[in-house]
Amino acid sequence: MVKVDRKVIKELRKIVGKERCLTDFEDRLVHSYDATKQSVIPDVVVKPRSTEEVSAVLKVAHERGIPVYGRGAASGLTGGSVPVEKGIVINFSEMKRILEIDSANFVAVVEPGVVLEDFQKEVEKRGLFYPPDPASSDVATMGGTVAECAGGLRGVKYGVTRDYVLGLEVVLANGDVIHTGSRTVKNVTGYDLTRLLVGSEGTLGLFTRIIVRLIPLPESVVTAIAFFDDLAKAAEACSAIMASRVLPRAIEIIDRMCYRTVQKYRKAPISEKAQAVLLVETDGTMESAGAEMTKAVSVCREHGAFDISETDAPKESEALWQLRKSVSPALYSICRKRINEDICVPRTELPATFARIEEIGRRHGILIGNYGHAGDGNIHVNLLLQEDSPELAAKAERAVEEIFRAALEVGGTLSGEHGIGNTKSRFLSMEIRPREMGLMKDLKRLFDPKNILNPGKIFV
Ligand SMILES: Cc1cc2nc3c(=O)[nH]c(=O)nc-3n(C[C@H](O)[C@H](O)[C@H](O)COP(=O)(O)OP(=O)(O)OC[C@H]3O[C@@H](n4cnc5c(N)ncnc54)[C@H](O)[C@@H]3O)c2cc1C
Known part of the structure; x- marks a missing residue:
């Protein structure tokens, strides 16, 4: 690991100025983590204001082989912006x-x-x-x-x-x-x-x-919430909506545990017998968005949905989406450690995949909550660990591997949208074959022969 010494700091200060070259412990600490809650404190943080400044910083880093980590809002869920080998963090908030x-x-x-x-x-x-x-x-x-x-x-x-x-x-x-x-x-x-x-x-x-x-911008948006007494039925409804030739702009699924957790924090509609919730949204002209929603709601009913409500009022719709957007932060409150995976499977495989996940969780004694973008088969599988012990961590690791295997067996992928970062890199070879992996590593070497850009990510 190449250290950032006083000479480097001096050069960086010359590029971005003293104010935007942060070396205090507190400043470095707040640049040490992302939403995975891993933390490695970088040597220095710079906040460039132009392409020229970014380029000059990279020239300094490249000459000496110092790791460089780009950072946005650090909301990433796979450790992407965590500076695992210290070095320089480039914070883009001034651009x-x-x-x-x-x-x-x-x-x-x-x-x-x-x-x-x-x-x-x-x-x-x-x-x-x-x-x-x-x-x-x-x-x-x-x-x-x-x-x-x-x-x-x-x-x-x-x-x-x-x-x-x-x-x-x-x-x-x-x-x-x-x-x-x-x-x-x-x-x-x-x-x-x-x-x-x-x-x-x-x-x-x-x-x-x-x-x-x-x-x-679509002229009109209609949002609906529908409750189901069975997670599989909700997942089947999702495929059936699409099979009816309706293309909603969102179909989100939330299982009972995730929904109940959010409910503790927000006033949310709930039916006692509900095991799953679908949020469906259509858009288009006033007529087409409304007609598509009528069709989607009737498909949900055919699949056993009850307590369905719909709205085209932006405020009410926003309240429904706030429910969905609160799931991820709320889950932290019911566990000591949370592992959030985002497998993606063909939509029609969702019911079987939920059943596999349930079985894996039960067998390993791990609480699992699922929610996510059911319309595109992208499920956020949350392993909610009640203690921070090595035994439970080992079980969770096995469970994650089995969940990935289940996704791959039905033609899915390890990650639909969160990326690989450093949390999934050890599983990458489950999906990427040696030849393709070799090509990817060749590309990385071509772009970054000294491996200074976000080292420790994607590849082990
Ligand atoms: C509550 C919550 C909900 C989320 N929901 C979703 C979701 O529905 N869908 C989804 O896809 N993701 C979701 N995410 C994940 C996350 O928000 C995304 O990964 C987001 O794209 C990261 O943006 P960021 O600005 O926070 O980037 P960061 O986390 O700061 O960085 C992410 C990666 O981008 C790199 N990077 C940052 N800036 C640059 C740059 N200028 N040039 C090159 N590389 C750069 C970093 O090095 C890092 O590897 C969610 C996260 C949270 C916490």
């Missing part, structure tokens, strides 16, 4: 300008530190829409969501972050600045470096500008 919203061409250009929800509000004022919507959108940054290829609630209809990124300005490990893609929706000129970099988790380059595609 938060929306540089352009081109309403005529449906394109926007932003700096990486822009908070996703702030950006969405700005484009929506102009009747435009940026659909990627992780449940952390009120804090997560554009840079972090592009680096993770965040998915979220609307993936089922609108896809994920990669479907909206048209181009990038990227600072490479050696400080060189490259530009990928263009401002056009179509572009097949050369290899698609943009697509390679989206989801690269800060390991191939650091984004300093992001060009994204926008679409028209």
